[in-house]
Amino acid sequence: MTATATTTVTPALQLKDVSKTFGSVIALRDITLHVDPGTVTCVLGDNGAGKSTLIKILAGVHQPSTGTFLVKGKERTFGSPRDALGAGIATVFQDLATVPLMSVWRNFFLGNEPRRGLPGIRMLDTQFARQTCRTELLNMGIDIRDLEQPVGTLSGGERQAVAIARAVYFGAEVLILDEPTSALGVRQSGVVLKYIRQAKERGIAVVFITHNPHHAHMVGDRFYLLNRGTLTNEFTRDTVTREELVKAMAGGAELEALAHELKQ
Numbered sequence: 001m002t003a004t005a006t007t008t009v010t011p012a013l014q015l016k017d018v019s020k021t022f023g024s025v026i027a028l029r030d031i032t033l034h035v036d037p038g039t040v041t042c043v044l045g046d047n048g049a050g051k052s053t054l055i056k057i058l059a060g061v062h063q064p065s066t067g068t069f070l071v072k073g074k075e076r077t078f079g080s081p082r083d084a085l086g087a088g089i090a091t092v093f094q095d096l097a098t099v100p101l102m103s104v105w106r107n108f109f110l111g112n113e114p115r116r117g118l119p120g121i122r123m124l125d126t127q128f129a130r131q132t133c134r135t136e137l138l139n140m141g142i143d144i145r146d147l148e149q150p151v152g153t154l155s156g157g158e159r160q161a162v163a164i165a166r167a168v169y170f171g172a173e174v175l176i177l178d179e180p181t182s183a184l185g186v187r188q189s190g191v192v193l194k195y196i197r198q199a200k201e202r203g204i205a206v207v208f209i210t211h212n213p214h215h216a217h218m219v220g221d222r223f224y225l226l227n228r229g230t231l232t233n234e235f236t237r238d239t240v241t242r243e244e245l246v247k248a249m250a251g252g253a254e255l256e257a258l259a260h261e262l263k264q
Contacts, residue, residue: 018067060084100152157188
């Protein structure tokens with residue numbers, strides 16, 4: 001009999017027994033989770049579940065009060081989102097950090113504008129910026145005809161797609177998405193979910209924060225359910241159906257009790 005070798009994948013991100021308190025308020029309690037490269041990890045919860053605090057810890061906005069934060073197996077402490085970005089962790093918040101009246105390509109390079117010329121007289125390299133923006137968007141399957149149009153004229157799904165492509169281009173190894181489909185209709189949500197899968201196929205570890213179990217189940221590989229700052233359930237794609245995920249998130253017993261009460 002021949003022994004089969006097993007390959008251990010080092011998680012792109014890990015939290016071990018992480019808690020976060022603000023004075024006497026416990027926002028997160030003993031959170032343990034991991035995010036593997038080339039997968040979509042979904043964190044689900046309703047308003048007040050602690051998703052925003054968790055995002056800010058992963059993004060470097062907050063530091064854990066207790067517990068361990070590891071990146072590629074090494075313990076890290078971030079003092080700011082720039083530190084997290086330097087470690088390959090990019091976060092796309094709901095406001096997308098875009099300037100609505102500025103063109104698509106200018107938004108793509110916002111804060112990281114390419115320059116050319118001699119020291120002291122370096123100018124914006126508009127040709128490189130436009131061409132790179134178009135190429136990177138096409139690589140993600142995003143075809144925007146006019147890159148000069150204000151980004152505010154794009155649909156919600158297209159703006160999310162531009163933000164995702166921007167993060168990928170600037171070297172994100174971990175992409176954290178804060179409720180990217182919450183304000184979108186069915187078609188535009190589908191656009192965003194498509195690009196989440198594109199990022200996964202490029203080997204990026206995606207953290208998809210959402211309150212929508214239907215969207216999560218379409219693209220997710222692992223699911224963590226958060227409720228009042230505590231992880232209540234953990235599933236993998238092959239161990240949970242969409243209906244079971246919906247029921248677990250809604251609180252099966254509470255949902256059945258509510259249905260019984262409404263019947264009465």
